[in-house]
Amino acid sequence: MSPPSARLQTKPVITCLKTFLISYSLIFWFTGVILLAVGVWGKVNLEFDLLLTADKTTNAPYVLIGTGAIIIIFGLFGCFATCRGSPWMLKLYAMFLILVFLAELVAGISGFIFRHEIKAVLQGVYNKAESVYSGKGNEDLDRIQRTLQCCGEKNYTSWVNTDYFKKEGIPKSCCNMTAGVNCTSAELKDLNTAASVVYQRGCFSLMTTTLEANLGIIAGISFGIAFFQLIGIFLAFCLSRYITNNQYEMV
Secondary structure, three states, X not given: OOOHHHXXXXXXXXXXXXXXXXXXXXXXXXXXXXXXXXXXXXXXXXXXXXXXXXXXXXXXXXXXXXXXHHHHHHHHHHHHHHHHOOHHHHHHHHHHHHHHXXXXXXXXXXXXXXXXXXXXHHHHHHHHHHHOOOOOOOHHHHHHHHHHOOOOOOXXXXXXXXXXHXXXXXXXXXXXXHHOOOOOHHHHHOHHHHOOOEOOOOHHHHHHHHHHHOHHHHHHHHXXXXXXXXXXXXXXXXXXXXXXXXXXXXX
C-alpha cells in the first residue's frame, strides 16, 4: 500500500484529471443534446427529406434522435463515473468513446470512398422527387428552391420532362424574386421567356458544388471531432489508472 505522503501528492493529479474529464463529459453531453434537437427538428420540419428519399419517409431523424439520446446517457454516465471515482466505470466510459471514435472513422472513410456513389443515389432521388412534383404537398422542394435561390436539378430546363411542366410550367418557387420580377403563368410555361424570370442555377448542382468546395473544411471538422474523442479516452484511462494504483476513491 502506498504511504500517506505519496497518496497526498497524487491527490491533486487525480483532482485535476477529474476536473478535465467532467468538463469533457459535459461538452460530450451537450453534443448529444444538439443531435437530439436536430433530430426532433428534422422530424417536425422535414425540409430536406427529399434529399434522402422521394417517398416522404426517412429514418435520418430517428438515427439522430437515437444517437443523441445514447450520447446524453453516456455523457451523464461519464460525469457520474468521474465523480464516483470508479475505475471499472471509467474504463467502460472509455470503451464507449473508443466505439464512437471507430464509428466516426469508418463513417468518414466510407463516405470519402463511396462519395461518387452516394452523389449518384441522391441525384436519382432528387430526380424522382422532381418528377412526382404536383405543386401540392411538395413544400419541401419549393422551400429549397426559394431558400437556395435555384431552380431544377441542373437548371430550370430540368422541369421540361415533368408532368407538372406540361400542365403548369415551371414552379412559381423558381421565380427570381431578387430581380424584382413577377412571374406570370404564361412566362413559366415558355422556356424562352422563363429564362429571364427564373433562377438560373440548378439546386442539386449548387448543393454538390458547395459541398465539394468545402470538402477541406468538412475533413478538418471531422478530424477535430475524432481528436476530441481521443482526449476523452486518454483522460478516462489515465484517471482510472491513477485511482487503481493509488487506491483512491471519492466517498
